[in-house]
Amino acid sequence: MLEIKNLHASVKGNEILRGINLKINAGEVHAIMGPNGSGKSTLAQVLAGRESYEVTAGEVLYNGKDLLDMSPEDRACEGVFLAFQYPVEIPGVTNNYFLKAGLNSIRKYRGQEPLDAMEFLKLVKEKLNVIEMDQTLLNRPVNEGFSGGEKKRNEIFQMAVLEPKLSILDETDSGLDIDALRIVADGVNKLRSKDNATIVVTHYQRLLNYIVPDFVHVLVDGRIVKSGGKELALVLEEKGYDWLREDVASPVQA
Amino acid sequence: MNTETNDIEELANREYKYGFITDIESDTAPKGLSEDTVRFIAAKKNEPEWLIEWRLKAYRHWLTMEEPAWPNVHYPKIDYQDMIYYSAPKQKDRLKSMNEVDPELRSTYEKLGISLAEQERLSGVAVDAVFDSVSVATTFKEKLGELGIIFCSFSEAVKEHPDLVKKYLGSVVPTSDNFFAALNSAVFSDGSFCYIPKGVRCPMELSTYFRINAANTGQFERTLIIADEGAYVSYLEGCTAPMRDTNQLHAAVVELIALDNAQIKYSTVQNWYPGDKEGKGGIYNFVTKRGKCAGVNSKISWTQVETGSAITWKYPSCILLGDNSVGEFYSVAVANNYQQADTGTKMIHIGKNTRSTVVSKGISAGHGNNSYRGLIDIKKNAVNARNFSQCDSLLLGDKCGAHTFPYIEVKNSTAKVEHEASTSKIGEDQIFYCKQRGLSTEDAVNMIVNGFCKEVFRELPMEFAVEAQKLLGVSLEGSVG
Numbered sequence: 001m002l003e004i005k006n007l008h009a010s011v012k013g014n015e016i017l018r019g020i021n022l023k024i025n026a027g028e029v030h031a032i033m034g035p036n037g038s039g040k041s042t043l044a045q046v047l048a049g050r051e052s053y054e055v056t057a058g059e060v061l062y063n064g065k066d067l068l069d070m071s072p073e074d075r076a077c078e079g080v081f082l083a084f085q086y087p088v089e090i091p092g093v094t095n096n097y098f099l100k101a102g103l104n105s106i107r108k109y110r111g112q113e114p115l116d117a118m119e120f121l122k123l124v125k126e127k128l129n130v131i132e133m134d135q136t137l138l139n140r141p142v143n144e145g146f147s148g149g150e151k152k153r154n155e156i157f158q159m160a161v162l163e164p165k166l167s168i169l170d171e172t173d174s175g176l177d178i179d180a181l182r183i184v185a186d187g188v189n190k191l192r193s194k195d196n197a198t199i200v201v202t203h204y205q206r207l208l209n210y211i212v213p214d215f216v217h218v219l220v221d222g223r224i225v226k227s228g229g230k231e232l233a234l235v236l237e238e239k240g241y242d243w244l245r246e247d248v249a250s251p252v253q254a
Numbered sequence: 255m256n257t258e259t260n261d262i263e264e265l266a267n268r269e270y271k272y273g274f275i276t277d278i279e280s281d282t283a284p285k286g287l288s289e290d291t292v293r294f295i296a297a298k299k300n301e302p303e304w305l306i307e308w309r310l311k312a313y314r315h316w317l318t319m320e321e322p323a324w325p326n327v328h329y330p331k332i333d334y335q336d337m338i339y340y341s342a343p344k345q346k347d348r349l350k351s352m353n354e355v356d357p358e359l360r361s362t363y364e365k366l367g368i369s370l371a372e373q374e375r376l377s378g379v380a381v382d383a384v385f386d387s388v389s390v391a392t393t394f395k396e397k398l399g400e401l402g403i404i405f406c407s408f409s410e411a412v413k414e415h416p417d418l419v420k421k422y423l424g425s426v427v428p429t430s431d432n433f434f435a436a437l438n439s440a441v442f443s444d445g446s447f448c449y450i451p452k453g454v455r456c457p458m459e460l461s462t463y464f465r466i467n468a469a470n471t472g473q474f475e476r477t478l479i480i481a482d483e484g485a486y487v488s489y490l491e492g493c494t495a496p497m498r499d500t501n502q503l504h505a506a507v508v509e510l511i512a513l514d515n516a517q518i519k520y521s522t523v524q525n526w527y528p529g530d531k532e533g534k535g536g537i538y539n540f541v542t543k544r545g546k547c548a549g550v551n552s553k554i555s556w557t558q559v560e561t562g563s564a565i566t567w568k569y570p571s572c573i574l575l576g577d578n579s580v581g582e583f584y585s586v587a588v589a590n591n592y593q594q595a596d597t598g599t600k601m602i603h604i605g606k607n608t609r610s611t612v613v614s615k616g617i618s619a620g621h622g623n624n625s626y627r628g629l630i631d632i633k634k635n636a637v638n639a640r641n642f643s644q645c646d647s648l649l650l651g652d653k654c655g656a657h658t659f660p661y662i663e664v665k666n667s668t669a670k671v672e673h674e675a676s677t678s679k680i681g682e683d684q685i686f687y688c689k690q691r692g693l694s695t696e697d698a699v700n701m702i703v704n705g706f707c708k709e710v711f712r713e714l715p716m717e718f719a720v721e722a723q724k725l726l727g728v729s730l731e732g733s734v735g
Binding site: 072073075076077082086087089090091098105109141162 | 706
């Protein structure tokens with residue numbers, strides 16, 4: 001589904017990603033771990049198409065198409081979803097309106113008829129159950145006045161409605177108490193299927209107790225320095241990241 | 255070029271020499287402004303002596319006044335002797351079909367979702383649809399007539415209802431009020447008049463859409479609306495399609511009077527030609543709008559969405575004279591490209607327990623400059639007066655400006671006055687967030703701006719609100735990204 005080859009990216013002249021290689025198949029969950037500042041969020045933003053990051057080398061193939069050549073909205077329409085680390089507030093625009101506009105824009109791109117208000121409401125009510133939130137959420141302005149936990153749940157709610165093929169969860173666990181974490185993780189698990197894939201970006205192992213990954217990759221200084229199965233996360237929990245830094249110094253990259 | 259100018263001057267001078275009496279046969283007043291011009295206009299309209307005197311008084315006062323220099327707007331000096339002050343509504347060269355209309359204008363109409371019949375009317379295409387709307391107007395007029403509501407052109411009102419006009423004309427905006435109001439009083443050509451009798455609730459939104467006979471009155475318009483005791487009226491001004499007008503200066507005057515327990519709701523959507531992307535051309539909109547809550551428990555609400563004009567200079571105000579009267583002002587003003595807007599309101603609290611609310615939303619994009627200027631004036635006897643003002647500015651891009659000039663004068667210690675202000679910038683992160691959910695940049699900006707203006711839009715009558723939203727989208731097209 002997704003193939004990242006030697007991806008380099010910089011912001012304001014600082015190189016942050018220094019040659020990422022990663023292959024993700026449908027049905028898989030990949031966790032990207034790493035210390036602060038290692039480039040995890042940058043990778044998430046670059047995949048979603050944020051303009052402030054400049055891709056200086058490499059390529060990304062998404063279902064055989066050149067992902068980097070697409071606008072952010074086209075990527076969304078092709079099924080790429082980013083759950084933001086810091087969800088953005090849009091005052092005066094209700095969640096309901098926002099999400100309906102997004103969904104219908106995506107449906108239009110795919111040649112589907114737009115949903116009318118009633119159809120949309122039916123769909124949305126179904127999906128609210130996924131994250132155990134009540135309907136009042138729909139009429140509140142997008143993320144405005146939301147608690148940290150509500151914002152994160154709102155992201156997963158949007159994900160449930162938009163039904164993406166590739167979901168990227170950027171530090172979705174940060175700022176969540178243990179109950180909210182369980183709800184969010186349950187939501188993500190309910191949405192897992194053999195047709196879609198998920199990238200979970202986190203720097204704590206905690207989330208991975210709930211969302212069990214098929215692969216774990218460790219990102220340090222803009223490169224993946226180690227990959228393994230779900231047990232790698234436990235090693236990291238125990239040993240931290242420093243022992244891997246020394247690996248970076250030695251030339252392991254092709 | 256020079257000879258042409260000389261010819262015009264010669265012509266102007268010659269006609270001037272002959273005075274207004276012979277010119278009465280012609281449709282256009284000679285260039286320039288003098289007592290003769292004023293008399294010419296009055297004579298053209300067969301006005302009674304009192305009105306001629308009223309105009310002349312205004313003109314004489316105007317001569318002593320100076321153009322205001324305090325607004326935060328910049329434009330070349332206007333030569334008032336180089337203008338024509340009266341031109342009879344003329345049949346313009348009629349277009350035969352929509353195919354002859356400027357394609358750019360047509361695409362804007364389509365984006366606004368204006369019906370074909372309406373498009374044809376607006377572009378002045380000679381088809382039956384035009385007459386359809388006339389008949390619509392007539393039907394409504396009959397229905398209103400049954401309730402005793404008077405809704406007609408100003409000229410008609412002068413003839414048919416001289417007592418009402420004489421009683422209220424200039425009672426809110428005196429001829430000497432300000433430079434542009436004095437000018438308007440001297441040379442106004444036409445406008446609309448509306449009277450709602452005691453206890454009558456006007457059953458429909460009164461709109462300039464139906465005011466065909468005053469459609470071409472142009473530069474100096476005069477509107478007078480009176481709601482008698484216990485009456486209610488909602489009046490819609492303007493038109494949501496772009497009017498390409500060749501007149502540079504518009505100086506209108508609007509007066510509203512609400513008697514005991516009466517309520518007037520006045521909504522404007524203004525989108526005159528704002529000039530091109532380089533700031534060439536465009537209309538100067540220097541308007542005086544004021545309402546007087548003359549009676550107890552009366553209420554006047556102004557709602558405006560200003561997206562057009564090169565320069566907007568406009569402060570719809572309320573004089574809260576009656577005890578317990580309420581004044582409201584809701585405004586969205588857009589300044590894109592090189593547009594300049596200096597707009598706001600004045601709330602003059604005179605009666606006891608008077609209340610006012612001000613919500614102003616300024617949007618600046620491109621090189622646009624938006625200023626809010628407001629006065630909250632609590633007079634000595636205004637016991638328990640209350641005001642709440644909120645002024646928010648939204649910036650799109652980094653070459654535009656937003657300014658706020660709030661003035662507060664309080665002479666009664668029981669008054670409560672609150673003022674809140676904020677300035678924000680449409681964030682790249684907001685736009686990216688929307689795009690990540692599948693929206694185009696344009697749709698994202700539209701959504702964010704509309705969210706920002708929501709408190710004002712919900713004050714507009716439903717169909718107007720929908721059009722205002724679309725209009726905002728068109729005005730801001732291409733301003734980000």
